[in-house]
Amino acid sequence: xxxxxxxxxLDHLDLAAPLFDGYRQFYEKPSDLAGARQFIQDRLTHxxxxxxxxxxxxxAVGFTQLYPSFSSVSMKRLWVLNDLFVAPAGRRxxxxxxxxxxxxxxxxxxxxxxxxxxxAITNTTAQKLYERLGWVRDTxxxxxxxxx
Numbered sequence: 001x002x003x004x005x006x007x008x009x010l011d012h013l014d015l016a017a018p019l020f021d022g023y024r025q026f027y028e029k030p031s032d033l034a035g036a037r038q039f040i041q042d043r044l045t046h047x048x049x050x051x052x053x054x055x056x057x058x059x060a061v062g063f064t065q066l067y068p069s070f071s072s073v074s075m076k077r078l079w080v081l082n083d084l085f086v087a088p089a090g091r092r093x094x095x096x097x098x099x100x101x102x103x104x105x106x107x108x109x110x111x112x113x114x115x116x117x118x119x120a121i122t123n124t125t126a127q128k129l130y131e132r133l134g135w136v137r138d139t140x141x142x143x144x145x146x147x148x
Contacts (some may be wrong), residue, residue: 001056003094005102008051008063009044015053015060016040023048023063023085052102053094054086061090064099066106066115074115079103084117084126096126100133118143 008016017037025031043049043065054062065083070076081103086095107115117135119126131137 001093004055005098006053006055007106008040008053010041012051012053013037013041013044015055016051016063018082019053019060019063019085019087020065022087023083025084028106033133049082050071050106052099052106054090054099056090056093056095058079059089060087061093062086062095062099064103066103069116074113077110079107079110079115081115081117086097097133104133 005145006012017033017040019030020040021033021036024036040051044051048067052064052066052067053060063083063085064081067080067082069078069080071078081100084096084099086099096106117130119130127137
């Protein structure tokens with residue numbers, strides 16, 4: 001099988017939306033394909049995120065979505081790898097690793113300070129992949145959330 005990673009544009013909405021909907025379902029949200037499509041369309045239309053799609057033999061099997069942020073201390077851009085999803089058809093075939101590598105290369109080419117991500121404490125499978133690829137778990141800072 002041939003893996004390719006492409007940067008999504010508005011022309012790729014029909015490929016990205018089902019993956020985004022599957023990602024949300026993975027996190028126990030109800031399916032909402034129309035809402036997923038609109039959300040992705042809005043992010044791309046307003047240049048609020050960068051999305052990479054993984055294609056295995058031209059079938060969309062995964063995606064990652066990056067949101068821009070900034071580091072005030074380093075005065076550089078920082079990319080938040082907010083979403084990473086591989087559909088069952090793409091698992092155990094290097095898709096997640098390919099998406100992470102493409103995100104890393106994009107951030108490096110952009111001159112960013114780096115990438116950051118959060119994952120569930122129980123998501124040990126993903127944590128092993130991140131650590132194998134050089135991501136380092138933060139031991140210096142606590143993360144707090146305020147739900148509104």
